[in-house]
Amino acid sequence: MVDNEERLARLKEIVKTYLPEDVPIGNVELESNFVTELNINSAHLVDIILDLEDAFGIRLENDDMDKMQTVRDALNIIDQKLLDKE
């Protein structure tokens, strides 16, 4: 099982592509809100979801997307999906 540090690193790698030019990757913290704090275009949340599905071999539903406000939310959802898989 992948540990939390590595999951966060993989998540950051995915999020990096979607950050506006003036938001450095260093700004991405556990409590960061994707849209209101990191200024990610909300239209791209669906792309982040698809990238997470590919990276972690999981499937996220519409409900999950609604719940995924912060980096921590995303990690929690990934944890739960991986647990469900086992």
Next chain:
Amino acid sequence: MNKRVVVTGLGICAPNGVGLSNFYEALLSGASGITFHQELADLGFGCQIAGKPEIAESLKEAYFTPLQLKGLNSSGVVYGVMAGTDAWTDAGLGKAGKDKPDWDSGIIFGTGILGIDKLRESIYLIDDNNSRRLGSNSVMQTMASGISAYLGGILGCGNQVTTNSSACATGTEGIIMGLERIRLGKAKRMLVGSCNDSGPYVWGGFDAMRILPANYNTNPRDASRPMSASASGFVPGSGAGALVLESLESALERGARIYAEVMGGAVNSGGQRGAGSMTAPNSEAVQRCILDALSDAGIERSEVDAINGHLTATSKDAEEIRNWSEALERSGKDFPYINSTKGMVGHCLAAAGSVECVAALLQYREGLIFGNRNCRDIHPEILEFVDASRIPQNTISHRSKIMAKASFGFGDVNACIIFKEFKEM
């Protein structure tokens, strides 16, 4: 009082040259961009050759952000963004700042169909009950106005940002639309141009109509033969061309380099009446369009000294020449110099008008008339109207004063522009 309008920037993504300097070198030497495509052979096309700009992946990174490149599968967007951005830079213009658009600059960037490969990718996902996997970028890559939307965002234009579509007249029509907007004082600068996707899904329908040459698969560079007795159909092309149109006031104020003045233009349709149809032009409409353009420009028929024709390399070429000859009341040695860019790039469809206008305007910059590739055997019906000396085989030196450019498209639509050499008073 109408504002005067000039061209201050050019950008190009053509089958025989990507970027202005490569394109210029290719036009100068008559280099062909038509190549054999194994993909078309594998799909059983009759015509297995086409004109397609070669774009290295690394070059795209200079125009698109990593996010924009992710899942980018629309060749028209790639060509259009490259040509449009280059034209803007060539005009000495910068991108708008982060917080405020440039209200005085707009975009009219046309296309026929956009992102057909992306559309195909999307259709497969949808048919597989997997529409959720489309992601956010299938819409902007496949909406017709995707190209003007991409450019609008990159450059930060705050005036009208739109896309026009009139088949193979698209590029030329867009320039006239931009001209009119600036004339009326509604914008200071308009980025105008057009793009066309490449690939079998664009070209297949034309192959099915059997209007493409099928006998040049082993010698593709000889295939596109405008005005030639041995022309056997147009070679499908793709790419993008772009021009920055600007009010003369604005251009002079900025100290911008001026390629030429856009004196006027006209668009019309033959209404698919008379000899006109969905696929064939009504000659009366073509001649009216040419004359309306001259009238709009305030230029006499006798003043036109160069023409860049539509001239696709089909049996219609002779008819087009007759229309120019009758409209201008000029023939033989008195006929203006005439050339077709399509001998080198094929028929770039919706991108044809803009790609060819870039070629026409480079003639002003260089004081040249580019040669006609593949028409040593000029069609005898053409020679009834034009002396062979007016159809240069190779590039010649000639400082044009008044140049006419026309494009015609399916739907019996026509567009004609009149350019004039610009001299500072």
